[in-house]
Amino acid sequence: MVGIKDVAKAAGVSIGTVSNVVNRPHVVAAATRTRVLSVIEELGYVRDESARQLRAGRSRVLGLLVLDLGNPFFVDVARGAEQAAHAEGLNIITCNSGQRSDVEASYLAMFAEQRVRGVLLSPVATSGEALRAFRRSGTPYVLVDRKAPESEASSVSVDDVAGGALAARHLLETGHHRIAFVNGPAILAQCRDRERGVRTALAGSAAELTVLEAGGLDVASGRDAGARLLGTSPRPTAVFCANDLLALGVLQAMVGAGVRVPGEMAIVGYDDIEFAGAAAVPLTSVRQPARRLGRTAAELLLAETADPETGHRAVVFTPELVVRESTRAGR
Amino acid sequence: MVGIKDVAKAAGVSIGTVSNVVNRPHVVAAATRTRVLSVIEELGYVRDESARQLRAGRSRVLGLLVLDLGNPFFVDVARGAEQAAHAEGLNIITCNSGQRSDVEASYLAMFAEQRVRGVLLSPVATSGEALRAFRRSGTPYVLVDRKAPESEASSVSVDDVAGGALAARHLLETGHHRIAFVNGPAILAQCRDRERGVRTALAGSAAELTVLEAGGLDVASGRDAGARLLGTSPRPTAVFCANDLLALGVLQAMVGAGVRVPGEMAIVGYDDIEFAGAAAVPLTSVRQPARRLGRTAAELLLAETADPETGHRAVVFTPELVVRESTRAGR
DNA sequence: ATCCGCCTCTGAAACGTTTCATTCCGCGTG
DNA sequence: CACGCGGAATGAAACGTTTCAGAGGCGGAT
Numbered sequence: 001m002v003g004i005k006d007v008a009k010a011a012g013v014s015i016g017t018v019s020n021v022v023n024r025p026h027v028v029a030a031a032t033r034t035r036v037l038s039v040i041e042e043l044g045y046v047r048d049e050s051a052r053q054l055r056a057g058r059s060r061v062l063g064l065l066v067l068d069l070g071n072p073f074f075v076d077v078a079r080g081a082e083q084a085a086h087a088e089g090l091n092i093i094t095c096n097s098g099q100r101s102d103v104e105a106s107y108l109a110m111f112a113e114q115r116v117r118g119v120l121l122s123p124v125a126t127s128g129e130a131l132r133a134f135r136r137s138g139t140p141y142v143l144v145d146r147k148a149p150e151s152e153a154s155s156v157s158v159d160d161v162a163g164g165a166l167a168a169r170h171l172l173e174t175g176h177h178r179i180a181f182v183n184g185p186a187i188l189a190q191c192r193d194r195e196r197g198v199r200t201a202l203a204g205s206a207a208e209l210t211v212l213e214a215g216g217l218d219v220a221s222g223r224d225a226g227a228r229l230l231g232t233s234p235r236p237t238a239v240f241c242a243n244d245l246l247a248l249g250v251l252q253a254m255v256g257a258g259v260r261v262p263g264e265m266a267i268v269g270y271d272d273i274e275f276a277g278a279a280a281v282p283l284t285s286v287r288q289p290a291r292r293l294g295r296t297a298a299e300l301l302l303a304e305t306a307d308p309e310t311g312h313r314a315v316v317f318t319p320e321l322v323v324r325e326s327t328r329a330g331r
Numbered sequence: 332m333v334g335i336k337d338v339a340k341a342a343g344v345s346i347g348t349v350s351n352v353v354n355r356p357h358v359v360a361a362a363t364r365t366r367v368l369s370v371i372e373e374l375g376y377v378r379d380e381s382a383r384q385l386r387a388g389r390s391r392v393l394g395l396l397v398l399d400l401g402n403p404f405f406v407d408v409a410r411g412a413e414q415a416a417h418a419e420g421l422n423i424i425t426c427n428s429g430q431r432s433d434v435e436a437s438y439l440a441m442f443a444e445q446r447v448r449g450v451l452l453s454p455v456a457t458s459g460e461a462l463r464a465f466r467r468s469g470t471p472y473v474l475v476d477r478k479a480p481e482s483e484a485s486s487v488s489v490d491d492v493a494g495g496a497l498a499a500r501h502l503l504e505t506g507h508h509r510i511a512f513v514n515g516p517a518i519l520a521q522c523r524d525r526e527r528g529v530r531t532a533l534a535g536s537a538a539e540l541t542v543l544e545a546g547g548l549d550v551a552s553g554r555d556a557g558a559r560l561l562g563t564s565p566r567p568t569a570v571f572c573a574n575d576l577l578a579l580g581v582l583q584a585m586v587g588a589g590v591r592v593p594g595e596m597a598i599v600g601y602d603d604i605e606f607a608g609a610a611a612v613p614l615t616s617v618r619q620p621a622r623r624l625g626r627t628a629a630e631l632l633l634a635e636t637a638d639p640e641t642g643h644r645a646v647v648f649t650p651e652l653v654v655r656e657s658t659r660a661g662r
Numbered sequence: 663a664t665c666c667g668c669c670t671c672t673g674a675a676a677c678g679t680t681t682c683a684t685t686c687c688g689c690g691t692g
Numbered sequence: 693c694a695c696g697c698g699g700a701a702t703g704a705a706a707c708g709t710t711t712c713a714g715a716g717g718c719g720g721a722t
Contacts, residue, residue, distance in 0.1 A: 001388075001469065003708055014672045019710060029670060044467040049444040050381040050390070051708035054677050057332075059381070069409065069425075075400050082427070091441055093424040094400075096413070110422050113380040136375035138332065219605050248609045274550050275606045278579045282611070334678055345702045350680060360700060382678035385707050 002043045011039040022047060053115065061091045062298065063111040063119040065104065066144075067188075069096040070218060071245060072273040073290050074122070077144060080294025081120055088302055090117065097124060099185065099216070105130035112137035118301040120144050120294070125187050142301040144293060146189055147314055154304060154312040156297040160190050163286045163319035164197020167240045167268045170284070170321055172205055174329050176238035176266060180210045182225045182250060184217040184242045191242050194270065198240060210236055214246055222249015229265075230257050237265065238327070244269035244276045247283055251326070255280050267326040282324035289317050333374045342370040353378060384446065393423045393629065394442040394450040396435065397475075398519075400427040401549060402576060403604040404621050405453070408475060411625025412451055419633055421448065428455060430516065430547070436461035443468035449632040451475050451625070456518050473632045475624060477520055478645055485635060485643040487628040491521050494617045494650035495528020498571045498599045501615070501652055503536055505660050507569035507597060511541045513556045513581060515548040515573045522573050525601065529571060541567055545577055553580015560596075561588055568596060569658070575600035575607045578614055582657070586611050598657040613655035620648050 008015040013036060020028050021036040028036075039045075053059045062085050066074040078094050085092040093116075097104040101124045108130055111119050119141040123131055134141070143155035171179050181198050184191040195211065202209055212228060214221040222241065226249060229239060241247035247269030254261050261267055261281045269276055272287035296315055304310050339346040344367060351359045352367040359367075370376075384390045393416050397405040409425050416423040424447075428435040432455045439461055442450050450472040454462060465472070474486035502510050512529050515522040526542065533540055543559060545552040553572065557580060560570060572578035578600030585592050592598055592612045600607055603618035627646055635641050 005708080015709085016673070016711080017671060020671085023710075027670080032670080044469075046440075046443045046468045048385070048446060048708055049441075050384040050446060051677090052444075052710075053381040054379070054385055054679085054708080055710050057677070069400065069406050070403065072401065072403075075406075078400065078427075091438075093426070095424070096409075107422075109377075110380075112377045113383075115379060115381060137377045138375075219609065248606070252609050275579070275609070278550065278583050278606070278610055280609060280611050280613070336678080346679085347681080347703070348701055351701085354680075358700080363700080379678055382707090383680075385678080385709085386680050388707070 002045050004045070004047070007036065007039050007043060007045050010043060011036045057115075059115050059117055060089070061093055061114070061116055062301065063107075063114075063116040064092055064094045064144075064294075065097055065107050065111075065119065066094070066122045067097060067099050067124065068217065069094070071243065071271070072275065073243070073271040073288065076273075076290035077122070077294035077297075080291035080296075081144075081298040082294075083291075084295045084298035084302070090302075092298075097122075099124055099188070101125065101128055101130060104128070105133070108134040112139050115139075118142070118305050120297050120301060122146060125189075140301060140304050142297045142304070144297045147316065150312040150314050152312070154300045154314065156293050156300065156315045156317075158288045158293065158317045158319050160193030160319075161197040161200065163270065163288070164194035164240075165201040166197070166319060166321045167194075167270070167286050168198040168201035170323070170327065171238045171240060171266065171268065172201070172207060174238075174266065174327055176236075177207050178210075178234060178236040178238075179207050180212060180229055180232075180236040180239040182212045182214055182222070182229070182239055182241045182246050184214055184221075184246065186213060188217075194242050214242075217243050217245055219245050219249040219252070222246035222251075223253050224249070226250035226253025226257075229253070230259065235265075238262075238267070239265060240268040240270075242270055244271045244273045244283060244285055247285070247326075248275065248279055251280055251283070262326050262328060269326075272322050277324065279326075281326045284324045284327040285322050287320045287322050293317065333376050334379070335376070338367065338370050338374060338376050341374060342367045388446075390446050390448055391421055392445070392447055393421055393632065394438075394445075394447040395423055395425045395452075395475075395625075396428055396438050396442075396450065397425070397453045398428060398430050398455065399548065400425070402574065402602070403606065404574070404602040404619065407604075407621035408453070408625035408628075411622035411627075412475075412629040413625070414622075415626045415629035415633070421633075423629075428453075430455055430519070432456065432459055432461060435459070436464070439465040443470050446470075449473070449636050451628050451632060453477060456520075471632060471635050473628045473635070475628045478647065481643040481645050483643070485631045485645065487624055487631065487646045487648075489619045489624065489648045489650050491524030491650075492528040492531065494601060494619070495525035495571075496532040497528070497650060497652045498525075498601065498617050499529040499532035501654070501658065502569045502571060502597065502599065503532070503538060505569075505597065505658055507567075508538050509541075509565060509567040509569070510538050511543060511560055511563075511567040511570040513543050513545055513553070513560070513570055513572045513577050515545055515552075515577065517544060519548075525573050545573075548574050549576045550580040550583070553577035553582075554584050555580070557581035557584025557588075560584070561590070566596075569593075569598070570596060571599040571601075573601055575602045575604045575614060575616055578616070578657075579606065579610055582611055582614070593657050593659060600657075603653050608655065610657075612657045615655045615658040616653050618651045618653050624648065
């Protein structure tokens with residue numbers, strides 16, 4: 001592999017000069033510069049980022065670790081983060097924990113070893129061993145889609161309690177009394193909060209709530225939950241799902257069983273991913289500003305790394321209900 | 332930041348011994364080992380991967396660059412690749428070119444500078460300047476979802492011509508004579524090949540083909556194309572889309588305009604992403620083995636890096652038609 | 663003619679590891 | 693008792709950069 005030394009020798013200059021040509025072209029004489037550049041081109045020299053980083057002591061990349069890239073919501077978060085990072089000339093590497101703490105731990109360890117400039121983290125569980133170990137590494141990080149005390153770290157999140165309440169209230173208002181909530185794994189704060197929102201909104205009403213915990217937050221888990229739902233009696237007339245993937249799965253189960261939506265079963269999802277509107281029955285959903293979440297998180301992180309004196313901040317966005325066919329009474 | 336030197340000093344041993352504790356624990360006496368480990372724990376030492384890599388000359392990560400992470404097809408490809416990489420103890424960093432050559436070029440440059448072990452690449456255009464420059468860096472790479480001559484590089488792809496033909500033939504067989512093909516950007520080989528397949532299958536038949544090029548390969552572009560389609564006269568009775576996102580968009584446009592699917596307009600998509608089956612009208616689609624594509628590509632890459640004598644190979648999978656509601660005649 | 667300042671370029675140190683030849687020590691064997 | 697051997701630890705070199713103090717040369721000002 002050709003290094004800076006080879007370039008220096010071939011161009012008849014010192015390695016310092018080659019480095020200058022690459023990093024501070026203005027300090028080297030025009031003639032030398034063009035000569036060195038042509039040698040670089042000819043030899044196909046590519047600088048070694050690890051040596052560069054070793055010397056510099058810090059890298060030019062940000063780490064992003066999300067819960068599930070199979071969920072378009074997180075893809076949008078990633079897009080937002082990427083945009084903000086590129087604006088600062090930084091690269092971002094996106095990793096997927098798949099909601100598994102061991103995978104999360106291994107990626108966090110990798111980020112620390114890579115001496116990444118900072119990390120955007122959508123954690124499986126805040127109290128985790130992994131996160132505690134990571135914190136000791138001193139790598140700055142910002143939590144995404146999860147609130148944290150400002151004493152600990154900055155965070156960018158959406159008010160999940162409000163979101164859950166928004167959905168539940170909507171179902172009440174459209175006249176439902178037997179309501180199911182299909183939740184994801186309780187280990188996720190998002191899921192706990194959304195459930196809390198639902199309970200708060202339903203408290204005091206006459207509505208009867210059934211809660212089902214799905215195995216995951218994907219379409220397949222939704223199908224399973226839908227099947228279980230069909231078996232309950234008396235059957236609820238409406239179901240709110242902790243995310244759109246679950247809701248799409250539940251919808252598939254209903255359609256498959258010939259249950260009319262929203263006639264016999266109204267459905268509300270969460271995230272308002274693009275596919276929600278294109279579903280068999282367009283889904284009512286609680287919209288979160290995904291891109292904005294990613295962008296804001298990256299900006300917060302960059303601000304903190306630029307000036308370590310900056311205190312932590314907790315930004316909380318407010319979700320918004322998007323009503324579509326799946327809860328339209330007069331269908 | 333605490334380094335190996337600090338650990339050595341605190342434990343009262345040489346840095347060589349600390350390194351041994353971390354990398355070859357068996358060569359160091361049990362007593363020393365536990366002492367050093369406890370110091371490491373206490374100080375929160377994390378080894379510096381860039382120094383490690385600089386010394387070793389090669390890294391432990393693979394790069395994966397896909398066309399569009401917003402397309403679940405590529406998310407599945409990534410999953411497959413990740414699985415294969417982890418089995419070998421390697422990490423994989425996934426990047427998204429968004430079908431933009433400049434972004435692609437910048438990520439390829441990053442991979443080369445990082446001295447990544449190898450790259451899995453789903454290229455925007457094979458003939459590109461970016462790829463040529465990258466090839467010179469000597470980083471091994473495998474093309475994903477794009478065939479290439481074995482003299483150039485290994486590749487793992489799906490027979491897009493066959494896929495296009497499969498879809499077109501299906502439409503012929505279900506009795507359609509005015510058929511539209513909504514294609515993506517012609518710069519993508521996948522799109523050109525699928526169109527070729529369509530033309531081949533339709534050649535000799537009485538069917539009349541209209542080709543529309545959508546601006547992108549996403550749902551929004553599909554909606555636009557759908558709107559254009561509604562304006563053509565005589566209106567086709569069936570439309571085949573270069574991917575499922577486009578098909579979902581077209582479907583939305585049809586539903587929005589009150590056009591019955593498949594009654595007035597049959598629709599076929601491509602990729603068979605999970606959402607295709609959950610759409611307003613479940614979509615007939617051409618299925619590709621996405622995960623397998625990713626896994627095989629990673630395996631090929633690893634084989635090549637392990638033994639540079641290994642020649643290049645071109646693996647081609649065969650697509651498969653999945654028939655659903657959107658082309659069911661007797662609805 | 664001398665000196666000064668500026669523009670270019672050079673050479674060496676430093677970054678944090680890993681690796682390997684070498685040293686050290688204690689113990690069993692002859 | 694001397695010798696050798698093996699296990700354990702050490703110290704230094706090397707990886708490819710960047711950076712910085714300093715050297716060299718040249719032109720203009722005094």
